[in-house]
Amino acid sequence: MRPKIWLKPTRAQEIRRIVEDLLLKVKFAELPVPVEAVAKTLDISVKFAPYSEGDLAGMLILQPRPTIAVNSAHHRNRQRFTIAHEIGHFLLHKKESIHIDEKMAVLYRDKNSSMAINPQEVEANHFAAELLMPKRILLKDLANKQIDLEEDEILLNLAKRYGVSQQAMAFRIANILS
Ligand SMILES: [Zn+2]
Numbered sequence: 001m002r003p004k005i006w007l008k009p010t011r012a013q014e015i016r017r018i019v020e021d022l023l024l025k026v027k028f029a030e031l032p033v034p035v036e037a038v039a040k041t042l043d044i045s046v047k048f049a050p051y052s053e054g055d056l057a058g059m060l061i062l063q064p065r066p067t068i069a070v071n072s073a074h075h076r077n078r079q080r081f082t083i084a085h086e087i088g089h090f091l092l093h094k095k096e097s098i099h100i101d102e103k104m105a106v107l108y109r110d111k112n113s114s115m116a117i118n119p120q121e122v123e124a125n126h127f128a129a130e131l132l133m134p135k136r137i138l139l140k141d142l143a144n145k146q147i148d149l150e151e152d153e154i155l156l157n158l159a160k161r162y163g164v165s166q167q168a169m170a171f172r173i174a175n176i177l178s
Pocket of ligand 1: 085100101120124
């Protein structure tokens with residue numbers, strides 16, 4: 001389960017702090033984390049369009065105003081991850097006026113994908129995981145539970161609760177508990 005590309009612990013902590021500050025500002029009452037409200041808090045608008053070419057997940061456009069474009073053809077969980085990933089680019093990188101994400105290697109599994117070895121993509125994915133599955137909340141959910149990552153039902157329920165894919169949840173739990 002451990003990805004090939006790992007963030008430096010100091011950078012991972014920095015990203016967690018940024019996410020925790022952000023979550024305090026958003027003040028959501030219950031899960032799943034409202035990613036679109038998070039974007040709104042940062043004055044980023046979120047637009048959906050059915051991109052059929054390639055496997056475009058989404059993009060971040062900074063001019064004339066910050067906008068995240070999301071592929072409306074994708075599953076809702078994937079859209080949520082894309083929005084969170086682009087918010088990560090917005091807060092952590094914000095260098096290019098437009099950033100396009102194709103074939104996002106959410107779990108860093110695709111060895112051939114340049115996305116997986118690009119440090120900015122690793123950071124944006126880490127940010128997304130922190131935002132959608134906040135460590136503090138997830139640890140509470142995991143407390144007193146024997147988590148068997150092969151046990152589909154537990155994972156499925158957690159994935160539903162957080163609005164993420166089962167894969168993303170399994171990866172996050174492995175990361176948190178490692
Ligand atoms: Zn990206």
